[in-house]
Each structure stands twice: as structure tokens, then as C-alpha cells.
Amino acid sequence: MTLLVLLGPTGIGKTDLSIELAKYFDTEIVSADSRQIYRELDVGTAPPSPQQLDCVKHHFIKSRSIADEYTAGKYEFDALETIDKVFIQNEFVWLVGGSGLYIDAVCKGIDNIPPTDSALRIELVERYKNEGIESMKQELLRLDPDICNLIDIRNPQRITRALEVCLTSGKPYSALRKNFEKQRPFNIVKIGLEMEREILYRQINQRVDTMMNRGLLNEVENLYPFRNYNALKTVGYRELFDFIDGKTSLDEAIELIKRNTRRYAKRQMSWFARYPEIKWFNPNDLKKIITVLKK
Numbered sequence: 008m009t010l011l012v013l014l015g016p017t018g019i020g021k022t023d024l025s026i027e028l029a030k031y032f033d034t035e036i037v038s039a040d041s042r043q044i045y046r047e048l049d050v051g052t053a054p055p056s057p058q059q060l061d062c063v064k065h066h067f068i069k070s071r072s073i074a075d076e077y078t079a080g081k082y083e084f085d086a087l088e089t090i091d092k093v094f095i096q097n098e099f100v101w102l103v104g105g106s107g108l109y110i111d112a113v114c115k116g117i118d119n120i121p122p123t124d125s126a127l128r129i130e131l132v133e134r135y136k137n138e139g140i141e142s143m144k145q146e147l148l149r150l151d152p153d154i155c156n157l158i159d160i161r162n163p164q165r166i167t168r169a170l171e172v173c174l175t176s177g178k179p180y181s182a183l184r185k186n187f188e189k190q191r192p193f194n195i196v197k198i199g200l201e202m203e204r205e206i207l208y209r210q211i212n213q214r215v216d217t218m219m220n221r222g223l224l225n226e227v228e229n230l231y232p233f234r235n236y237n238a239l240k241t242v243g244y245r246e247l248f249d250f251i252d253g254k255t256s257l258d259e260a261i262e263l264i265k266r267n268t269r270r271y272a273k274r275q276m277s278w279f280a281r282y283p284e285i286k287w288f289n290p291n292d293l294k295k296i297i298t299v300l301k302k
Contacts, residue, residue: 012101037102038066105275127174144166199279212265
């Protein structure tokens, strides 16, 4: 049994390629995308279309509500259970996505990180309200500079959780994440997608324009009452919430979505660069990928 992992930054073309690969290997796709899992986020997360979902069976696409508190730890349990079921009738399963933490959860397990400290969490949330995010960033840079290259340091939730782990454990969050790995009862082969950065960034910009044309603003307006949900503290939604609140113009919000998506893609590539076992290909290298996997 072999788990085939297709990973890469947002906007690079994982969805189209994964469907062709799953069809060739006659198997199913388990999504490792931490936002496509939410059914209400239809436009802004670019999930597979209904036609694509008809071509190949997918798991964890629109399977949860934004009201659900869904963690990487829960995903690890659910995804492994699903993969085991698919392996009953298939020699291969595709794990596809760009969420590094979800991929790590399946391939090596969630690290032995301390559970949430509710009292400290409340204290940190109050600190954020009173002092803003900048002082928290500076403290995290002092306690754990490495983790700042792996998380979105503009996201208060990520900063708060990282500080909480550092302060609770007395150790860098990044060190705890590196020193833990579970053995899996299947082989794992990782295929990564890469391309010239200028081309990727151009694709990302075009993708944002396409989302706006497909009704992203209308989707965000409908979700505005739920803007404080963790699932909505993500690129494409928070910028348009700021527009609705009158903090930016629409043109400024769109440019911020493009910029922040490009920055997110850069962080994804930094995360994946930690995996020496990845075999890298261009998204157009379907035949080359198949040839390598057949060997």
C-alpha cells in the first residue's frame, strides 16, 4: 500500500493534475486543504468543481461547517481512518493539498504539543486587544524565530497559539514540531509541484480576479455575520471584511488579497523545502510523474 502525496503552493494547479493522476491510478483523493474542508467557503478556497468531483471521488471537500472547531489533530484521526478504508480496495491513495500541517498530520503525526491552556489563552487574547499584534510578534520572534517563518505572523490566532505553546512548555514551538514522528503502516511517496516564481505569482493574481468575477464579494458579504469564526480568518475573506468595514477600498482589498496570497505561497514553499524526500516536477509533467511512480 502506498500513499501518494501531491503537494505545492496555492494556485499552482494541484487540483487538475491530481484528478488526472487519480484516474490513471484508478483510486481516490483525500484532500489536505485546511480551508476547502468548509462547505460555506465555495468561491474563495477554489475547491474542485462539481464536474471534477464527479470524475474522481474526493474526501474532505466541503465536509465541515465553519461553525465546527476542526483541528489538525482531528484531521489526522479522520484522514487515517478514511485512507485505511480506501486501501481496502486500492493499492494507492492520493493525498492532495497545500496545507503543510495537514500533510504532516497524515505522514508523521501531530507533534506532542501541550493542550490549550484556557487561562493563558484568555490572557493573550486580552493582551492582543490592549496592545495589538506587534508586541506579540516581537515576543514570539524572541522566543522562537524559526516558527515565524512557518506560520502566518499577521494572523492573531496563529501568533496567540504559538506564544501559548512557548510559554506553556518553556520550549520553542518549532522544536516541539520537529521532534515527533509516528510510523505509518503504508509507504509514502511525495510529489511536489514547482514553477518559476513570476509565473506562479501571475497565476495567483489571475486566480484572484477569477474569484472576484465568480462572486467572492457576495460570498464574503453573506458570511460577514460569522467573520470572527476561525475558519474565516484567512486570505481572501479578512481583506474583504475590511472593505465592508470601510477600512479599505475594493481595489485596495483585491490587491491585498493578491499580495497576501503570494506571501502565503512563499511560506508554503518554505515549509515544503524541509522535506528532502520530495520529488519535484512542473504541473505540466503528467507523463514524467507517472513514469517515475511506475518505477
